[in-house]
Amino acid sequence: MAGIDPPLPEDRMLVEQLRLQLGNVGSSVIPTLLVAPTLVFVLANPSNGFALGAWCAAIIIFKLFLAWDARRLLETTITPVAARSVLGRKMVLNLIDGALWGALAWAALGSTTVAGSVLVVATLAGVAGSSMSSLAPIFPLFVVFGLSEAAMLSSKLWTMDDPAYRTLAVAVLLYIAALIGQARNGARAARRAIALGLENVGLVERLRVESEHAQQAHRTAEEANLAKSRFLAAASHDLRQPIHAQGLFLEVLARTPLTIEQKAALANARATWQASAEMLDTLLDFSRLEAGVVKPVFQAFALQPLLNRIENELAPLADAKGIVYRSRETRAVVKGDPALVALILRNLVSNAIRYTDDGGVLVACRTRGGSVSLEVWDTGVGIEAAHHQTIFREFHQLGNVERDRRKGLGLGLAIAQGLARALGQELRLSSVAGRGSVFRFRLPLARAGMPMAPAVPDKPAAQRSFDGMRVLVIDDDETVRTAMQQLLRAWGCRCDVADSIEEVLIFGTGHRPDLAIVDYRLRGHSTGADAVATLRREFGGDMPALLVTGDTAPERLREAMATGVPLLHKPVLPGELHRAMSDLLAGRMPDASASTLDVRAPAV
Incomplete structure (x- = not known):
C-alpha cells in the first residue's frame, strides 16, 4: 500500500x-x-x-x-x-x-x-x-x-x-x-x-x-553563478575595449568634412555602435546589481517630470511601430531614488513597446492609501501564467528563440526587479496571453518636509571649451589610446598618452596635466586607482582625475567604487566623457560617479 x-x-x-x-x-x-x-x-x-x-x-x-x-x-x-x-x-x-x-x-x-x-x-x-x-x-x-x-x-x-x-x-x-x-x-x-x-x-x-545533496546542489549552483559572472565580466571587458575605441573614432570622423553618402554611412555605423553599447550597458547594470554597488538615495520627487522625460525619450519608438503611447498626468510626490525609478520605468516601457504590435502602451499612477502604484499597461502578446516567474530570470526571453538582437538580451525585467527590490519594493505582473500585460510597483508618498530632488533640466547644461587644456591618458590598449588622443585633440586639448604609470614617471610629460583619464585595469597587478594616487603625489593632490573601466566583475566594481575617484564605464559616449570632464574642471562631481545607475547622455 x-x-x-x-x-x-x-x-x-x-x-x-x-x-x-x-x-x-x-x-x-x-x-x-x-x-x-x-x-x-x-x-x-x-x-x-x-x-x-x-x-x-x-x-x-x-x-x-x-x-x-x-x-x-x-x-x-x-x-x-x-x-x-x-x-x-x-x-x-x-x-x-x-x-x-x-x-x-x-x-x-x-x-x-x-x-x-x-x-x-x-x-x-x-x-x-x-x-x-x-x-x-x-x-x-x-x-x-x-x-x-x-x-x-x-x-x-x-x-x-x-x-x-x-x-x-x-x-x-x-x-x-x-x-x-x-x-x-x-x-x-x-x-x-x-x-x-x-x-x-x-x-x-x-x-x-538529502541535506548533503541539497548543499552540494547549492554549492554547484553558486559555482555556476560565479563562473557565469566571471565569463560575463571577461567577455564584457574584451568586447568593451574595441567598441569603446570604435565610438571615439566615429566621433572624430563625424568632425571631419564628409560627403552626403559618407554621412549616411557614418549615421548607420553610429546607430550600430549605439545598439552594441546599449547591450553592454545592460550587462553593466546587471553586474552592478550583482556587485551590490547600487545604493538608493531616497528623497522626495515629483513623478510627472520623470514621466514626461521618459515619454519624450520612448514615444518615438512607439510612433515608429504605429502604436499609441500615453501617460496619465499625476501630481504625486513620492519617496524614492528618481534615477532608479526612471530606469525601472524605462525598462518596463521599452519592454512593452518591443512586444506590442497593435494597440498601445499606457503609463499610469494610482494613489492608494499612503503609496502610489506605478503601472505600465500594454496590449501586446501577453504572458502565460506558467511564465510569470521565469520572465524575471536573467537572459530569459519569450518568443525569441532565434536570439534577435533587436529584442535585447533578456535582462530588462531582471534588472527592473532587482532595482525595485533595492528600493524595498516588489515588481508584480498581471497578464493574459494574447491580450496584454501590466507591470506595477509601489512607492510611498513623500512626507511633508522631505528634501526634494532637484528638477531635471529640459536641456543639457552648456559644456565648456577645452582649448589648450592638457590631458594625460593612461591605458594599456593601444587602440583606445589612439582613439582618445584623436578625440581629445579634436576637442582642442593637448593630449599625452602612456600605457602605464611607470612610462609617465620614466619619460615624464614635461607639464602638470590639467586632467588625467586612467583605465582602471592596467598591466600586471596595477590599477587605475594606484596610478591616480601616484600622479597626485607627483603633481599635487588636487589634480582632477577620471577612472575608465571595461571591467564589470562584481568585485572589480566594488573596488573601483570604493576609490572615490569618478568612474566611467566603457564604451563611454563622447558626450558623457565631455560632460564628466566639464564637471571635474568646474569642481563638480560628475554624475557618472554616483552610486546609482546613471542614465546615458546623448553624444555631443
Whole structure:
C-alpha cells in the first residue's frame, strides 16, 4: 500500500534485538551476587551445605561469564550474517542459565523446612519473572530459559511424592506458560520499538543524505553563478575595449568634412555602435546589481517630470511601430531614488513597446492609501501564467528563440526587479496571453518636509571649451589610446598618452596635466586607482582625475567604487566623457560617479 514502508529485514532486526538483550545482562549480576549467598546462608544445613555451596559458586561464576561475554559482543560489530550464530549460542547459554537456577530446587528442597521450600519456590518464580523482562527482546531466549528452569523445579517437586508438591509442580508449569505468553507480548512491543527506532534512524540518514545533496546542489549552483559572472565580466571587458575605441573614432570622423553618402554611412555605423553599447550597458547594470554597488538615495520627487522625460525619450519608438503611447498626468510626490525609478520605468516601457504590435502602451499612477502604484499597461502578446516567474530570470526571453538582437538580451525585467527590490519594493505582473500585460510597483508618498530632488533640466547644461587644456591618458590598449588622443585633440586639448604609470614617471610629460583619464585595469597587478594616487603625489593632490573601466566583475566594481575617484564605464559616449570632464574642471562631481545607475547622455 502506498505510504507504508516495507518491513525491516529480519537479520537487521535480530542484530538490534541481540544488542538490546546483551545490554540487559549486566543488570542481573549484582542481584545474583546478593541473592545466591543469602539463600545459602538461610537454607544451608549439614545435609545440603555442600550442594548449596556448589550451586552458589556455579551460578555466580556463570553469571559473571555471561556479563563478560555480553560486554565482549557489544564491543564488536554484530553483522546480520553472524547474528544467527550468536542467537544459537545465546540460546545454549540461557538454557544452561535456567538449568542452573532450577538446580537450586534439587540442592535445597527436601532437605530444608517448609518455610525454606516456600523461599526456594518463590525465589525461582521471581527469577523467572525478572528474566522475562530482560530476555523479552528475543522471545526464544526466554522460552528456553523459562522451560529449563521450570523443568528442573517441577521435576524435583514431582519426585517429592506429595500431592501438594505435585500440584505445585503443575502450578509452576502453568506459571511459566503465563510468563511465556506475557513474554511474547513484550517481544512484540520490543520489535515495534526497535523497528520504529530503525525507521527514525533511516529517516535521519535519508535527511542527512538529502541535506548533503541539497548543499552540494547549492554549492554547484553558486559555482555556476560565479563562473557565469566571471565569463560575463571577461567577455564584457574584451568586447568593451574595441567598441569603446570604435565610438571615439566615429566621433572624430563625424568632425571631419564628409560627403552626403559618407554621412549616411557614418549615421548607420553610429546607430550600430549605439545598439552594441546599449547591450553592454545592460550587462553593466546587471553586474552592478550583482556587485551590490547600487545604493538608493531616497528623497522626495515629483513623478510627472520623470514621466514626461521618459515619454519624450520612448514615444518615438512607439510612433515608429504605429502604436499609441500615453501617460496619465499625476501630481504625486513620492519617496524614492528618481534615477532608479526612471530606469525601472524605462525598462518596463521599452519592454512593452518591443512586444506590442497593435494597440498601445499606457503609463499610469494610482494613489492608494499612503503609496502610489506605478503601472505600465500594454496590449501586446501577453504572458502565460506558467511564465510569470521565469520572465524575471536573467537572459530569459519569450518568443525569441532565434536570439534577435533587436529584442535585447533578456535582462530588462531582471534588472527592473532587482532595482525595485533595492528600493524595498516588489515588481508584480498581471497578464493574459494574447491580450496584454501590466507591470506595477509601489512607492510611498513623500512626507511633508522631505528634501526634494532637484528638477531635471529640459536641456543639457552648456559644456565648456577645452582649448589648450592638457590631458594625460593612461591605458594599456593601444587602440583606445589612439582613439582618445584623436578625440581629445579634436576637442582642442593637448593630449599625452602612456600605457602605464611607470612610462609617465620614466619619460615624464614635461607639464602638470590639467586632467588625467586612467583605465582602471592596467598591466600586471596595477590599477587605475594606484596610478591616480601616484600622479597626485607627483603633481599635487588636487589634480582632477577620471577612472575608465571595461571591467564589470562584481568585485572589480566594488573596488573601483570604493576609490572615490569618478568612474566611467566603457564604451563611454563622447558626450558623457565631455560632460564628466566639464564637471571635474568646474569642481563638480560628475554624475557618472554616483552610486546609482546613471542614465546615458546623448553624444555631443
